[in-house]
Amino acid sequence: MTQKKLAIIATKGTLDMAYPPFILASTAAALDYEVQIFFTFYGLTLLRKDLSGVKISPLANPAMPMPVPMPVLVAALPGMESMATMMMKDKIKKKGVASIEELRSACIEGGVKFIGCEMTVDLFDFKREDFIDGIEYGGASTFFEFAGSTDICLFV
Amino acid sequence: MDYNKELDARGLNCPLPILKTKKALGELTTGQVLKVISTDAGSVKDMEAFAKQTGNELLSSQPEGKEYVFFLKKK
Numbered sequence: 001m002t003q004k005k006l007a008i009i010a011t012k013g014t015l016d017m018a019y020p021p022f023i024l025a026s027t028a029a030a031l032d033y034e035v036q037i038f039f040t041f042y043g044l045t046l047l048r049k050d051l052s053g054v055k056i057s058p059l060a061n062p063a064m065p066m067p068v069p070m071p072v073l074v075a076a077l078p079g080m081e082s083m084a085t086m087m088m089k090d091k092i093k094k095k096g097v098a099s100i101e102e103l104r105s106a107c108i109e110g111g112v113k114f115i116g117c118e119m120t121v122d123l124f125d126f127k128r129e130d131f132i133d134g135i136e137y138g139g140a141s142t143f144f145e146f147a148g149s150t151d152i153c154l155f156v
Numbered sequence: 157m158d159y160n161k162e163l164d165a166r167g168l169n170c171p172l173p174i175l176k177t178k179k180a181l182g183e184l185t186t187g188q189v190l191k192v193i194s195t196d197a198g199s200v201k202d203m204e205a206f207a208k209q210t211g212n213e214l215l216s217s218q219p220e221g222k223e224y225v226f227f228l229k230k231k
Contacts, residue, residue: 023170023171026171026175027171027174027175030171030174030175030177030178030206030210031206031209031210032209032210095169096167096168096169096172096195096196097169097170097172098168098169098171098172098175102172103171106175109179110175110178
């Protein structure tokens with residue numbers, strides 16, 4: 001049986017949207033897939049050494065379950081984002097869901113290859129030293145070199 | 157059932173039971189048996205799918221109270 005391949009494009013940098021790429025990639029690696037994730041725009045921030053800046057916002061997210069109904073103007077108050085993030089991380093821990101750090105490590109351990117978008121680094125003046133080691137930097141055509149041969153290709 | 161290694165995946169949610177199962181199987185040799193105990197109801201279907209896709213044989217899958225017990229034979 002030939003090895004199956006999965007390519008994922010990760011474009012979002014919020015806590016909730018950090019989960020799909022890392023869950024799918026780590027699981028696929030456990031299922032013996034060859035996996036690459038291309039991190040671009042805000043998704044690239046998921047490769048920072050320090051992930052404490054990865055947050056969730058209750059704004060523009062009407063589907064987010066709230067302990068009490070919260071009007072948009074209240075959700076926009078200073079500190080609400082940090083509070084929502086704290087509550088979400090607390091819930092994640094309580095329910096035995098993996099942290100982003102844990103899933104990212106599982107990806108690395110499983111041999112998932114991370115590609116960082118070179119253009120994004122330049123666009124936002126990111127510093128390479130803020131990112132974890134072992135990332136390959138490249139552009140769209142680097143991604144297609146692998147994506148063109150995959151069985152599954154996802155945009156997150 | 158006899159087994160060579162036991163994995164306690166109690167309290168862990170998707171996809172951790174599968175990720176830890178994969179890791180634990182990596183420490184066994186061909187033909188050895190891994191016992192996994194999980195509390196995640198989703199792991200019942202996931203373990204079947206994992207076995208089917210990786211070729212490690214799922215010898216048994218049984219609920220025991222609120223827990224799920226699996227025996228996997230390493231490929």
